[in-house]
Structures are given as structure tokens and as C-alpha cells.
Amino acid sequence: MTFNDNASVGGNTARRRGRGAAVAGGGIAGIGAIAVLLFQLFTGTDISGLVGGGGGEVGSGESTEIAQCQTGEDANERDDCRLAAGSLALDQYWEGQLQGYRAPQLIIVDVATQSQCGTASNQTGPFYCPPEETVYVDPTFFALLRQQFDATAGPLAQLYVLAHEYGHHVQNITGIIQDHPDNGTGPDSNGVRRELQADCFAGAWVGDMTEQVDENGVPFLEAPTQQQIADALNAAQTVGDDHIQQESGGAVNPESWTHGSSEQRQRWFETGYRNGAEACETFGIPGGSL
Template sequence: MTFNDNANLGGGGGDRVRKRGRGVAIGGGIGGVGLIAVFLISQLFGVDLSGLVGGGTGGGGEVAGESLENCQTGADANASAECRVKGAAASLDDYWEDEVPALGGQYAPPQEVTLFTDATQTGCGSATSATGPFYCPSDEHIYVDVSFFDQLRSQFGSSGGSLAQMYVIAHEWGHHVQNLLGDLDRYSDGQTGPESNQVRIELQADCYAGAWVAAASKTKDEQGTTLLKQPTDAQIADALSAAAAVGDDRIQEKVQGQVTPHTFTHGTSEQRQSWFTNGYRGGAEACDTFSTRSL
């Protein structure tokens, strides 16, 4: 999906994107091999990562977040992954400001979208680039190591284009919306499997991402300029490739050579694509994964 070159990325959600300097080194807890396993088996888009990555930190301080002052226009977003995250945040903020009240909630944006390198401290514990992008409900931050976008293509077979990248941000923003509406609490039952609440939460976040994509070309900056152009069929296929790349069945086949449905936490590739499409065609109101009997 392409930004209008003259769109202003400042204001609203765009100003909540911050970049942290080189992160602290992780010590204790899961070692390097374990972190790779977390990265693969958690399907990249987890909700609360507390307990997954070991406590304790090593040397190398973490620089406080700084705004992306070089990301000013839609042209910048078209040229840079970091600026693209800022532009997506501005659009998502504008979209959900109207949609959350329509769903019966009160909207407030995530506290911050944090771009980090290597490792960082979060309200859900320590995290590294191996963890993948995630939303932490404890501090209402979205955390992304932008190098993940390259891994999405090189390791998971996604096309990894601009809309695939923004799908990642939209999915995590969807978890924030679930937090606002109280649906994220359903995650705490700890159940896994094809019809579990964990799967329903993740598929709903995919659906919310699709709903935003459908409406993104109507979102505007604070000056009233449209932020994004209408997505092309090729760009929609780009987002769907990212959704399929992180399906439970595809990840399990890649990691363990077999599929074990009773351990599903995010849904199959087909389900993730299907629910993204539901949102794209029907809007956020079509994303009630908890009332449907069969996913």
C-alpha cells in the first residue's frame, strides 16, 4: 500500500512511534537456541511475553526513545520501513478513533510504538529481535525490531512488501483494540487448540487488520490530507502472504516436521487469510471470532 507523497506523518499516532538505541543484552533465562524457538513457535505475534524471555540484563545501556524526526511525509514512508511504521500508526490511529466507539468502547491510542534494535525492556519483561513483533498490555506498547520485516521474507516465505509490513503493525494495533474492549482478557485461560480463545484472539486481530486496510485510503493526517492510496490487488496479496506465512500449521511443519492442532495458538494459514479477508470485506463489525461456533 502506498502513501500519498505529500501526506504529513506528524501528529496523532505518528508521534507515538519512538526509536530506541541499541538494547540491553539479555542474560539468564532462555539461551540463544531457545530464543529462536520462541520466535518460531510463538508465531511472531504474541500478546503477553512475560516469562518467555529470561529476566536479568547484561551490559550495554539502552538509549531513551527518540522521535523519528526524519519521517515527515508520505514520500518518506514509501522509502523507509521505519517511516512506514510511523505512517501506518498515523492511519491506524485515525481509523480506530471512530471504530472503537462504534464497537462499544472508548478509544485511546497505544502509549507508544517502540522500534528497537537487538533487545529491549518492556512492561512484559525482556524481549529481543528473536521474539518478533508483539503488543504488551501491561504498558500498552507495540514493540517491533524492524529487521523482522526482512526475516518475514527470508525465513518465512512472505513477499514482505509494504502492505505485509503494515499488516504486522495493524495486527498488533488490533491487540490494543482488544485490550480496550476487554477481549484480550480471554487470553488468560491458557487453553490451546483450533477453537481456543488464544486462536480466536489472534484471528480477530487479523480481521481487524483487514478492516483497517479496507478503510486506510480514507484516513487523513491532521491537515485533512489523505494518508494512503487504495490498495491494489497485488498489495492485498502481499498482506495475505504475510498472514499465511505465520499460520500455526506452516510454522509447525517448518519447525517440527508435523502439525499438532491441539497446540494451535494463532490459527492455520488458511484461517488467518480468511479472517483478514472477513475484515477487509465486512469491516470491524465482522470480526467477532468469539460468537462463531466454528472458525
């Protein structure tokens, strides 16, 4: 996945927030029940014990623009600008798919910051906070993915992660989250169905990503290569519940799953990629057929 160097991405509304911008003391707020923390999306647990650190000061609510993020060339060079530029393409895609779509806020986290759904940092991973309609991402999280879980976490994999969180936003504003509340864990649970649907929505956008253009009609993104698609599928495989359980040395226990197996996550991404968002109905499928 590569942005066109001359694409204009300076109109994005992403903001940077965290300790590097403004320091304030504070503890960790309680995490909301429907906050979809990406590493909880991966494992169901905080990973501070794996990566060290945690706690300490978190940034205030003050935010700033993403500096020097004006062109596709900038997006190709820096993770923070890539995510900010990706938000433009994602918003444009969903505006075309969903009547009445409203864009979420994207916050690029600098070390740590507070949200209504808890502290955002690279240890909690990217997440969507429904009460705020905001996506939080610390770009250094992708290095942790490579170090701790052997994911390649390349550019398209990073945008898959962002698109997955945007999928949760779509679920929130269309009432899917509210209509299918948490009902426990397990391979047929609503939680697994929501996560697989968000994977499918991400794949649908990747399949359509070359159709989104800037104000001059220049496509934001070039068509992904097969290697880049494989990289995104690798990320989906890495974050399967069964893979995480195996990596942590435990037995595979489907009844504890909250996000789906590696095979399911790859398959639903591919379903969206090949067939579009209309193919992402995971809630009408009988148990055992997901």
C-alpha cells in the same frame, strides 16, 4: 500500499529505543503470560536458534523521535518511518470505530530493548505488551521473515503486522483479553480466537485505510493494489500454525495450535477487509466453525 508523497506524517508519536540509542547491561525479563510476541504468534517459540545471536546488551528506557519522518515520501522509503506513519492512520481509524479509544505507544526497536513483557528484538518479533499498552517492532524482523519463511514481507504486509498488534491493543482496552483468558491450546482455544480476531481487525483497517487523512485533508494512503493485498495474504498464510509446523519438519498437530491455520488467518483477514470490524466476532462461533 503506498503513502501519498505529500501526506504529513510528522505528528506521529512513535519513538525509537534500544541499544543504538543507549546501551545498558541487563538480562532478559520474564515474558508475561498475555504478551503477544509475534514470532510466538507465528511459532510459539523464540527464533534465536534460527537466526543466530541473542542475549547481550539491551537498550535502556531512553527513547528518541523517529528522525526524518515528515512526509509520505519518507514513509515510502524507510521501514521505520512507514511503521510510524502507519500508527497515525491506525489511531485515526480506531478513534472512529471505538468510543473512548486511547492510542498505544509504538516503539521502534533498535537491536534490543527491555519491556515489562520481556526483551524486544527482531528475534522475538513485533509484539504488544498489555501492561504498558505498547507495541514493539524491530523493522529488521521483516528481512528475517523473507529469509527464513519465504514471506514477501512487502509494505502492506508490514502494515498488516502492525495493524494486527493494534488489534491486540483494542482487545486489551475493551476487555476482550480479560473476558477470554488463556484456556490452553487447540483450534477452538481462546488464544486462537484472539489471534484470528486481530487478523480480522487488521483486515478491516486495510479495507478502510484510504479514509484516514492528515491535518490538511490529504489521505495518508493510496488504495492498495491486488498485488499488495496478495502480499498481505501471503504474510497471513506464512504465519499459520500448520504452515509453521510443516516448515519445521513436524507433523501438523491442531491440538498444539495457538494462532490458527494458514487458511483461517487468510480468511479472517479477508472477512475484516470485506465487511469491517463489526464482522470480527470470533468468540461466538461454535467449535469447529472458526
